[in-house]
Amino acid sequence: MARFWVCAAGAGFFLASLVLHSRLCGSPVLRNFAFRISWKSEKVASYRLDLSWPKYSDYFTGATFCVAVDSLNGLVYVAQRGDNIPKVLVFTEDGYFLRAWNFTVDTPHGMFAASTLHEQSVWITDVGSDFMILWLHGEKGTGPAKFNIPHSVTLDSSGRVWIADRGNKRIQVFDKDTGEWLGEWKSCFTEEGPSSVRFTPDGKYLIVAQLNLSRLSLLAAPPVGSIGDCSVISTIQLPDQVLPHLLEVDRKTGAIYVAEIGAKQVQKYVPLNSFVPAFGA
Numbered sequence: 518m519a520r521f522w523v524c525a526a527g528a529g530f531f532l533a534s535l536v537l538h539s540r541l542c543g544s545p546v547l548r549n550f551a552f553r554i555s556w557k558s559e560k561v562a563s564y565r566l567d568l569s570w571p572k573y574s575d576y577f578t579g580a581t582f583c584v585a586v587d588s589l590n591g592l593v594y595v596a597q598r599g600d601n602i603p604k605v606l607v608f609t610e611d612g613y614f615l616r617a618w619n620f621t622v623d624t625p626h627g628m629f630a631a632s633t634l635h636e637q638s639v640w641i642t643d644v645g646s647d648f649m650i651l652w653l654h655g656e657k658g659t660g661p662a663k664f665n666i667p668h669s670v671t672l673d674s675s676g677r678v679w680i681a682d683r684g685n686k687r688i689q690v691f692d693k694d695t696g697e698w699l700g701e702w703k704s705c706f707t708e709e710g711p712s713s714v715r716f717t718p719d720g721k722y723l724i725v726a727q728l729n730l731s732r733l734s735l736l737a738a739p740p741v742g743s744i745g746d747c748s749v750i751s752t753i754q755l756p757d758q759v760l761p762h763l764l765e766v767d768r769k770t771g772a773i774y775v776a777e778i779g780a781k782q783v784q785k786y787v788p789l790n791s792f793v794p795a796f797g798a
Contacts, residue, residue: 700744
């Protein structure tokens with residue numbers, strides 16, 4: 518036992534000496550040591566609210582239903598509902614307002630950006646859109662591959678489609694090519710179903726919004742070849758009646774943009790650690 522305390526005292530003296538040497542001599546040794554400790558203790562992604570985004574919030578004049586991020590061009594698109602207002606607002610990632618338009622869109626619900634090096638493209642779900650159907654699941658019900666208010670969809674790097682089945686309080690997972698049902702997550706949504714689902718750029722976590730709970734949750738993503746059970750890693754509790762409807766993640770920076778229909782605004786959360794994009798960036 519005495520040997521243990523001698524070793525502990527020696528270790529403490531060593532660290533104290535490093536601190537003193539670093540303060541007096543500017544030694545890089547302590548900086549390297551502290552970095553290693555911080556790196557090993559880092560477990561999950563964490564976020565902070567970016568109070569500087571947007572620079573001027575009075576441009577939000579309706580119910581902000583959705584948001585999309587064009588990471589390639591550094592643009593953020595916001596769609597809102599209301600009478601005699603601009604339906605789509607365009608900001609920079611730094612929060613500066615660029616432009617707005619009020620044509621071709623009536624009642625926006627969802628939106629995503631699909632820009633390339635040669636063309637900027639934004640897709641908005643609205644009445645009258647036509648798409649080529651590769652596979653379809655849509656019967657209302659509670660069983661596998663049936664839905665009750667399917668509200669958000671995203672894709673992971675292994676070709677699995679994740680759908681927020683809000684009314685059934687679950688996320689369902691399908692193969693993107695065949696439409697085969699792969700499984701579901703329910704245990705994380707006993708209070709309320711998910712209204713939006715997205716992956717972090719490194720593919721390690723899913724970020725889920727729950728509308729009436731005014732809550733964002735970080736879920737651990739499963740490995741390839743397995744769905745398993747959902748596991749909540751951490752949560753961001755928003756004020757009551759904020760009502761986060763849909764969210765989007767910047768594929769380059771990992772920032773989360775949340776369209777809040779109760780607060781009639783979009784807020785930005787920035788990660789406290791860096792992400793390494795896994796795909797699609």
